[in-house]
Structures are given as structure tokens and as C-alpha cells.
Amino acid sequence: MKTLSFSFSTKLTFDDYVHDHSFALRIIPPNTEAQKIISCGLDISPAVATKQTVDAFGNNVTAGYIQGDHRFLDFEIKGTAEVDSTKHSTFLMPCYLYQSEYTAPDEELRDFYTELKDKNISDVSDRAAFFSDILSDIIEYKKGVTTTATTAAEAFAMKTGVCQDFSHILISLLRMGGIHARYVAGLAFCDGETHSWVEYWTGNQWEGIDPANNCPVNDDYLVISTGRDFRDCAIDRGVMFGRYTQQLQLVRSVLT
Template identity: 85%
Template sequence: MKTLNFSFSTKLTFDDYVHDHSFALRIIPPDTESQKIISCSLNISPSVITKQTVDAFGNNVTAGYIHRDHRFLDFDIKGTAEVDSSKHNIFLMPCYLYQSEYTVPDEELKGFYSELKDNCTGKPADRAVYLSDILSDLIEYKKGVTTTATTAAEAFAMRAGVCQDFSHILISLLRMDGIPARYIAGLAFCDGETHSWVEYWTGDHWEGIDPANNCPVNDDYLVISMGRDFRDCAIDRGVMFGRYTQQLQLVRSVLT
């Protein structure tokens, strides 16, 4: 078990005023069997009344509405958690066995799995490690070539991407192999940004693997949200009115 101090901040800046802005944040880490949140404070600017709910995947959702004109939305969390990766979550949702929006394979990715499946044997843990090893050799970790809208098939075709892309590709392969898998968004000892990894179903519990770093998940990882793919785990989503054409997002995280 390890005690982690965490902080995460996001600054959204719009190039013109917006109003009637409804938003939903998935930023408060959940209490699970493997992590206990000792403390967590959330600050949002502009100041706004919010409502706390929990979605179907067990993620904490902070919903808010800003009626007045504004050109930014800033939010941050700070807190402490106790993480014990030897304890496991044991609730399986059937949806994790089926491909989702970001993980649907194209013919190239299906063909790649077909070439591997005869060697993908043993327990789910053995197969997950095998597939992660293959991806580590094949896919280049490279920033700037993909976006948050890039699918597993698109990243695989480029043979490059970041942690989100590694996770989507591995999830796609695991589901083709009959292993339920889910996308995890959170914090790790990386480069000051959010991170993503994968949890696969062993047959009786969830186990974490980080395909971007090709390693098992340990007590140095803090879960913020989980779901079928990135769409279920997006830190912030919202709709608004205004003349803005783009937004600038600055993200910073610290885990100690």
C-alpha cells in the first residue's frame, strides 16, 4: 500500500465570450477496493453551484451551469489517497466484452489479431502481457500525431500514438480475444499530464496493465475514471453558446 498526494488542474480558455455553459467533470477519483480517497478538494472558476452524481461506470461526475458571459473555465483538485494494487475490483459489466466507439477494429487490425491468436494462449494475464509486448515493439510512442478523437484502428494504421492510443489498441485486441477490458484514465508518475491504461478481466477480478510503458499497474497509479473507452472517461465535457471558434486547454498534474 502507498499513500499518494495528488493534484490536477485544467485551464480552458475560449477565444470569445460564451454563455449558458453546461458542463460535466469527471475529475474526482472514486473510492474503490484498490484505492481509498482520504481527502479531495475541488475548486472551479468562475464560481458556480454544482451537483455531484455517479455515472453507470462508477465515476464521480460534477455537473454545473454558468449562465453569464465568461471566457474561461478553470478547475483543479488536490487530495490524498491510499492505493493498494493487491486488492482488486470484482464487479464485471458485460459491456466491457464488446467493442465500443474507439475500439472497433478495421480489417487491418482484425488481420493483425488473426496472425497473433495462435500464439495468444494461456490465462488472460498471459495473453494480456503477450499482446502488450507485441504493441510495445510495434507502436511508437509519439506525441502530436493523434488526437483525442483518434480510434484504435487509425492509431494502429499509423503505428504511432500516445497512451490513449496504446490503451485503445490493446482493449480492441483483448476484446477480440474474448477478454473483457476497460479504459482507465488517471494519474501516474509520468510527465505532468493525465495518463491512461487498461484493466482486463482475469476471470474473477480486474487487473491493470499499462501498454504505453509495457508494465503492470502498481501502487503508483491513481484512477480518476473508467469506462469502455476515452469517451466514457473524458475529464470535461460540455455545451455552450457563443461566437468562440476554439478553446485552449492547459493541463498539469502532480503525483507524489
């Protein structure tokens, strides 16, 4: 078990004024079997009243509404947590067995899985580690090539991507093999940005693996949200009105 101090901040800046801005933030880490949140404070600017809810996947959701004109939305969390990666969740949702928007394979990815599926690896954990090893060899970790809209099939075709892409590809492979798998967003030892990894169902519990770093998940990982893919775990989502054409996002995270 390890006690972690964490912080995460995002600054959204719009190139023109917006108004009637409804937003939902998945930013407050949940209490789970493997992590106990000792403290967590959330600051939002412009100051606004918010409502706390929990979505279908058990993620904490902070919902808010800014009516007047504004050109930015900043939010930050700071807190501490006790993490024990030897403890595991045992709650299974059937939806994690089925491909989702980001993980649906194309012909190339299905052919790749077909080449690997006959390997004599029956243990689920060994199979996940095997797939992770293969992806580490053939996929180049490179920023600026893919986006948050890139699917597993698209990233696999380019043979490049970031943690989100590694996670989507591994989830796709595991689900093709009849293994429940879910996407996890959070903070990890690779400070500076949010991170993503994968949890797979062993038959009795969820286990974590980080395909981007090709390693098991340990006490240096803090879960913020889980879901079928990136869409379920997006840190911020919103709808607004205005003449803006783009938004700039500055993200910073620290986990110690």
C-alpha cells in the first residue's frame, strides 16, 4: 500500500466568448477496493454552482452551468489517496465484453488477432501480458500523430499512438478473445498528463495492465474513471453557444 499525493489541472481557453455553457467533469477519483480517497478538493473558475452525481460506470461526475459570457473554464483537483494494488474489484458489467465505438476492429486488426489466437496461452493474465508484449514491439509511442477521436483500428493501421491508442487496441484484442476488458483513465508515474491503461476480467476479479509502458499496474496508479473506452472516461464534456472556432487546452498533473 502507498499513500499518494495528487493534483490535476486543466485550463480551457476559447478564442471568443461563449455562453449557456453546460459541462460535465469526470475528475474526482472514486473510492474503490484498491484506492481510498483521503482528501480531494475541486476548484472551478469561473465560480459556479455544481451538482455531484455518479454515472452508470461508477464514475464521479461534476455537472455545472455557466450562463454568462466567458472565454475560459479552469478546474483543478488536489488530494491524497491510499492505493493498494493487491486489492481488486469484483463487480462485473456485461457491456465490457462487447466492442465499442473506439475498440471495434477492422479486417486488419481481426487478421492480426487470428494470427495470435492459436498461441497456447490459456491463462487470462498471461494472455493479456502476451498481447501487451506484442504491441510494445510493433506500435511506436509517439505524440501528435493520433487524436482523442482515433480508434483502435486507425491507430493499429498507423502503428503509432499514445496511451489511449495502446489501451484501445489491447481492449479490442481481449474482447475478440471473449475476455471482458475496460478502459481506465487516471494518473500514473508518467507525470504531466493524464494516463490510460486497461483492466481485464480474470474470471473472479479485475486486474490492471499498462500496455503503453508494457507493465502491470501497481500502487503508482490512481484511477479517475473507468468505462468501455475513452468516450466514457473523457475528463470534460460540454455544450455551449458562441462564435468561438477552437479551444486551447493546457493540462498538468502530478502524482507523488
